Amino acid sequence: MLSWLHPLPKLVVALAFLLASILVFDLVFQIALSLGIVLVLIVFERVPAWKVLLLCVPFALFGFGFLTTSLLFRQEAGAALDNTGQSLWHALPFSAGLTLFFRAIAGGLVSMAFALTTDPGQLVRALMACRVLPPRFAYALFSALELVPDLAGAANEIRLARAMRTGRPPRRVPGPVEIGALVVPLLAFAVRRAGRAAIAMEARGLAAGGARTIINLPRLSWRDGAFVGMAGLVLAMLVAGARMGWSLPSIAGAA
Amino acid sequence: MTVALPQPDAAPVPMREPSPALAFDDFAARYPFARSPAVGPVGFTMRAGERVLLLGPSGSGKSTLLLALTGLVPQAVPAETTGAVRLFGASVAGCRPSDWAGRVGQFFQDADQTLCGMRVEDEIAFALENLAWLEPQIHAAVKRALAAVGLPETIRRRRTATLSGGEKQLVALAATIAVEPVLLVADEPTASLSPRAAHRFRALLANWSAERAALVVDHRLDGLVDVVERVVVLGDDGLVLADGPPHVVFRRHHATLDARGIWTPLAADLDRELAAVGLAADTMPLTVAAALDELDALDLRGRDRARARRALASFVARHAPSSAHAAGDAPPVVRLEAAACAPFLGPTVVSDIELQIRAGEVVGILGANGAGKSTLGFALAGLLRLKAGRRVGAMGAVSFQNPEAQFSAGSVAAEIEAALASAGDAEARASRTARILRDWDLERLAARHPFELSQGEKRRLALACLAADERARLVVLDEPLAGLDRRGAAMVEAAVAGYVRAGRAVAIVTHDMDFALRLCPRCLVLGQGRVLADGSSATLMRDRPLLQRAGLEPPQIAPALDWLERHA
Structure with missing residues (x-):
């Protein structure tokens, strides 16, 4: 469903959700946002649940840092919440940490939903067509986006070469030490790859200025309007719910 | 949909270019920190409509020359240059490389x-x-x-x-x-292509419009030399060694080219054999089939025919020796049972594989592009987990199609030392490193960073590292000849012979049917997602329906084998 949409309205909606997840410091809002995106990805986009969970791992680790910090500095976090007027969950332990944890997850899921349902080529084309990006920058961005999946292939080749050298088959999942040892070679690969892409693009006529055709441009349709409208409505409802304190103020008051 | 940017009224119309299309005027290039120039000084010109084959040993600067053609060297790849390059009468130095994109099509060595x-x-x-x-x-x-x-x-x-x-x-x-493009520049365009795809490229070149020029660097010459009008040969020092029509260059300079490790077509070797018995044609034929047609046209009888047969037999013996050295009852090194293989994060490409390779056996893995040859090679070596089935045997070693993936050290010598890491004390390691550097002609490159080398030199280094590690009982060579000159190919053949002597098994993934016929007594032919045939190379490579089904072509030497059979 999201994959059919024009990348630019989708980008605008993604940025709006991302902004809301940063500004609305409310646990229910963050959880609702996260669950909503997971639902869309799994039910409508048919992304396997394991893949969504796996992709959430880095964001969860990031959020976990907030959670542990909040646990270690509970009093300071509580004071910070008082100052921002967010007293709803103040009575609960780790409330600030939990909100921050789910904010990291929600932000990650918004980005993930956009990345999983958008063709980088289409995005770059749309940005060039709207004159948001000049072709040179657009294709540099495109190369960077395309580099990410290629890094997995490069990492695999390096792992195989190392396994061959040690005489032991590569592990199914690389351990932390092995991942650490891959960083520098992968960085070198990325630099080499960027240099080669630059030469390839130059040799094939990519230059600043001048006329340029863009083929296979995505077209705007009624679907994009409907999507922006619905997404806006959902976001407005979630923000309103967070501002009105959902139905929990009485529970908080009782506590 | 076309974005609302300014558009030309019509597509560019190819223009008739004044000659010369290309001129190198004493051009030389030296990369930063290099002691000697990568190429040159070189001086040669190309007329419009001319198809030129540029030859030279690995590291002679062919790729640098092609990069300099539109100014990528030195504008995008830093280098100190002297002399001048002119394209269609204009100096390349005064233009951006991108300015030539409409008239010059550049195909680089690395896709x-x-x-x-x-x-x-x-x-x-x-x-x-x-x-x-x-x-x-x-x-x-x-x-x-x-x-x-x-x-x-x-x-x-x-x-x-x-x-x-x-x-x-x-x-x-x-x-x-x-x-x-008005000028097609192709650096090793057929290095990784299946025989049929390579044949298609050559047909494309043969039908190249008379107004358009082409400059091609390639090591797979058979089938290519008869569609070019001129051959320019660079020596080790990056200077022009020979320049002329192919039949003249390959007949007149055959010995020099051989001595310098530069590829010559099979037809040139056959021409030499026939010349030795006094039966060479007036003008050197450029394919084995053409040479044999000329021989047949002579309608030889009696002693003359015997002489011709002797020359052909000697030619075949050198290029397609009998496949008597199969391993017999040697112990198996690796076995695949009902195996299915898939590349990393990809779908299954070959399945239902029942295969066993014995110690001392050399097996060729053949198939069209994308048939799953490399995937099978990695699975045989135990580096790729099977999607289904079972693999029995110790882990093998692979020379990757992309040699860069194997490099991790800061210099050529350090790379080889790292591959020897478990081999005795420091003195023994140093001595073995020196020997391997010498065996693979890498001595003068010992201090260079692996990524600074030419493609052929990188390939040699990757193969040298593989030779340095003597633990693996199975060695898989994935496209070992890609980018290699004749000298490099001879080193590969010597290394394979060494592996066989040491009782190791070898699997060679290759598109070069003549190389496979020469080195591999046994071949696997992949196609349609499975192993189509597994048997004697001499038999399979002359099974035309099978080759057709697998998207392959017979080896270039096949007409000579047929001729010998006909005249037995």
Whole structure:
């Protein structure tokens, strides 16, 4: 469903959700946002649940840092919440940490939903067509986006070469030490790859200025309007719910 | 849809260019921190409509010369240059490399250097978009280019990063010819292509319009030399060693080229054999089939016919020796049972494999581009987990198709030492490193960083590292000849002979049917997602229906084998 949409309205909606997840410091809002995106990805986009969970791992680790910090500095976090007027969950332990944890997850899921349902080529084309990006920058961005999946292939080749050298088959999942040892070679690969892409693009006529055709441009349709409208409505409802304190103020008051 | 950017009224019309199309005037280039020039000083010109083959040993500067042609050296790749390069009468120094994109199609040695990492359709259309062709014309050109290189329409939406090495090379070729360049520059265009795809490239070159020029660097000469009008040979020092029509260069300079480790076509070797018995044609034929046709036209009888047979037998003995050295009852090194293999993060490409390789056996793995040869090679070595079935045997070693993936040290010598890490004390390691550097002709490059080397030198280094590690009982060589000159190929053959003597098993993934016939008594032919045939190379490589089914072509030496049979 999201994959059919024009990348630019989708980008605008993604940025709006991302902004809301940063500004609305409310646990229910963050959880609702996260669950909503997971639902869309799994039910409508048919992304396997394991893949969504796996992709959430880095964001969860990031959020976990907030959670542990909040646990270690509970009093300071509580004071910070008082100052921002967010007293709803103040009575609960780790409330600030939990909100921050789910904010990291929600932000990650918004980005993930956009990345999983958008063709980088289409995005770059749309940005060039709207004159948001000049072709040179657009294709540099495109190369960077395309580099990410290629890094997995490069990492695999390096792992195989190392396994061959040690005489032991590569592990199914690389351990932390092995991942650490891959960083520098992968960085070198990325630099080499960027240099080669630059030469390839130059040799094939990519230059600043001048006329340029863009083929296979995505077209705007009624679907994009409907999507922006619905997404806006959902976001407005979630923000309103967070501002009105959902139905929990009485529970908080009782506590 | 075309974005509302300024558009030309029509697609660019190819212009009739005044000659020369290309001129190198005492051009030389030296890379930063290098002691000697990478190439030159070189002086040669190319007329419009001329098709030139540029030859030279690995590291002689061919690729540098091609990069300098549109100013990528020194504008994008830093280098100190002297002399001048002129294209269509204009100095390259005064233009940006991108200015030539409409008239010069550049195919680089490394397909990743030609491709920008997009989907196939976008890759082919990229230069046309930059040249502001109209959208319908771009779609038509993409379709034509795909058909010209024999790629199916279904490949359009695939990302180039997910393609096999050979498929990438085909896409890069399609992207290069889509602009209908006035000058086609191709650096090793057939290095990773299946025989049929390579044949298609040669046909493309043969039908290249008379107004358009082509400059091709390639090591697979058979089938190519008869579609070029001129051969320019660079020596080790980067200077022009020979320049002339192919039949003159290969007859007159055959011995020099051999001595310098530069490839010559099989027909040149046959010509020499026939000359030795006084039966050479007045003008050297450029293919084995043409040479044999000329021989047949002589209608030889009696002693003359015996002489011809002797010459042919000697020729065949050197290039396709009898396959008597199969391993017999040697112990198995690796066995695959009901195996299914898939590349990393990809779908299964070969399945139902029942295969056993014995100690001392050399097995060729043949198939069209994308048939799963490399995947099977990695699975045999135990580096790739099977999707189904079972593998029995110790882990093997692989020389990767992309040699860069194997490098991790800061110098050529350190790379080899790292491969020897478990081999005795420091003194023994140093002595073995020195020997391997010498065996693989890498001594003068010992202090260089592996990534600074030419493609052929990188290949030699990767193979040298493999030779340094003597633990693996199975050695898999993935396209070992890609980018190698004749001297390098001889080193590979010597290394394989060494592996066999040491009782190790060898699997060779290759598109070079003559190389496979020469080295591998046994071959596997892959196609249609399975092993189509497993048997004697001499038999399989003359089974035309099988080769047809697998998308392969018979080896270039096949007409000589047929002739000998006919005249037995």
